[in-house]
Amino acid sequence: MPVTAYDKVGSGGDPGGPAFINGRKYVILVYGSGDTMHEAMYAEAMENGAAVCRLCPHHCMRKDGKLGLCGARMNHGGQFVSLNYGRVTSLGMDPVEKKPLRRFMPGTMTLSAGSFGCNLACPYCQNHSIAHGSVESRYVPPQEMARLAAKQDVPSLSFTYNEPLVGYEWVYDAARMAKEAGIKVILVTNGYVERKPLAQLLPYVDAMNIDLKAFTEETYRTVCRGSLEPVKRTIAEAAKTCHVEVTCLLVTGMHTEEELTEMFDWLAGVDRELPLHLSRYFPRHRYEEPPTDLVWMERMGRIAGERLSYVYLGNV
Numbered sequence: 001m002p003v004t005a006y007d008k009v010g011s012g013g014d015p016g017g018p019a020f021i022n023g024r025k026y027v028i029l030v031y032g033s034g035d036t037m038h039e040a041m042y043a044e045a046m047e048n049g050a051a052v053c054r055l056c057p058h059h060c061m062r063k064d065g066k067l068g069l070c071g072a073r074m075n076h077g078g079q080f081v082s083l084n085y086g087r088v089t090s091l092g093m094d095p096v097e098k099k100p101l102r103r104f105m106p107g108t109m110t111l112s113a114g115s116f117g118c119n120l121a122c123p124y125c126q127n128h129s130i131a132h133g134s135v136e137s138r139y140v141p142p143q144e145m146a147r148l149a150a151k152q153d154v155p156s157l158s159f160t161y162n163e164p165l166v167g168y169e170w171v172y173d174a175a176r177m178a179k180e181a182g183i184k185v186i187l188v189t190n191g192y193v194e195r196k197p198l199a200q201l202l203p204y205v206d207a208m209n210i211d212l213k214a215f216t217e218e219t220y221r222t223v224c225r226g227s228l229e230p231v232k233r234t235i236a237e238a239a240k241t242c243h244v245e246v247t248c249l250l251v252t253g254m255h256t257e258e259e260l261t262e263m264f265d266w267l268a269g270v271d272r273e274l275p276l277h278l279s280r281y282f283p284r285h286r287y288e289e290p291p292t293d294l295v296w297m298e299r300m301g302r303i304a305g306e307r308l309s310y311v312y313l314g315n316v
């Protein structure tokens with residue numbers, strides 16, 4: 001594809017503005033307005049113009065013109081397409097510890113990119129505007145991510161902020177190119193993905209932080225509109241091939257001690273060296289319970305620490 005324009009992408013809410021990220025200047029090559037639709041992987045055409053997406057366990061079946069649950073894929077003319085291929089809504093440099101990853105390349109910075117869309121619907125979402133809202137974006141081709149990370153001497157590239165796996169095609173392309181350029185690849189994800197697409201992507205991923213939102217099917221189903229088992233499978237599969245850390249946001253009123261103890265036991269069964277982040281919740285979006293009680297949080301931290309080697313309390 002020919003280069004049609006040089007442009008600049010700023011950090012945060014000003015994608016057309018000066019390209020300064022944490023005080024450093026960046027110039028990003030973009031290709032005009034970019035593809036607005038990209039053929040979706042893991043999708044099939046059905047009869048009568050319908051199509052099904054099998055990227056995540058929702059298996060959305062949609063008629064022509066209808067969006068999937070994630071808001072990032074739709075049936076367009078009888079085929080599923082990705083709407084967020086290269087559509088970057090946020091771009092910034094973060095310490096890798098902010099992902100959070102505490103035991104992967106500590107002390108380094110990571111180039112972090114987010115798009116839009118999410119396949120869960122947590123009422124306390126901490127990133128709602130890019131998960132399910134509408135935000136401005138600019139097209140950044142996958143090769144540009146690796147080029148930018150290499151040029152700025154950043155050792156890793158993180159797909160984060162929204163749920164990266166609902167933009168699977170761009171993440172897959174950019175991750176492969178980053179690996180070729182010797183850049184490490186990090187995913188910050190809810191882990192709600194089918195087995196095959198995960199297996200196809202894992203060879204290009206060096207580290208993941210995976211959210212484990214609860215440890216009951218009922219909470220996943222009624223609160224987040226997902227299910228627990230696929231997330232457990234993602235954690236177990238990813239831990240075989242790359243560095244994995246797990247985050248559980250301790251949302252006031254959502255977990256019991258018994259449930260969390262079961263979660264810690266299960267994680268220790270996967271690998272007791274697997275780092276666990278217990279994060280403090282603050283009211284956001286549609287959830288108004290007070291912030292997590294710190295004394296209870298510390299107690300959960302102690303119970304986790306009896307089972308796992310590395311437990312971190314976050315947002316405290």
Ligand code: SF4
Pocket residue numbers: 053054055056057058059060067068069070071072073074119166
């Ligand atoms: S990735 Fe999106 S469109 Fe595909 S099944 Fe999941 S929610 Fe539905």
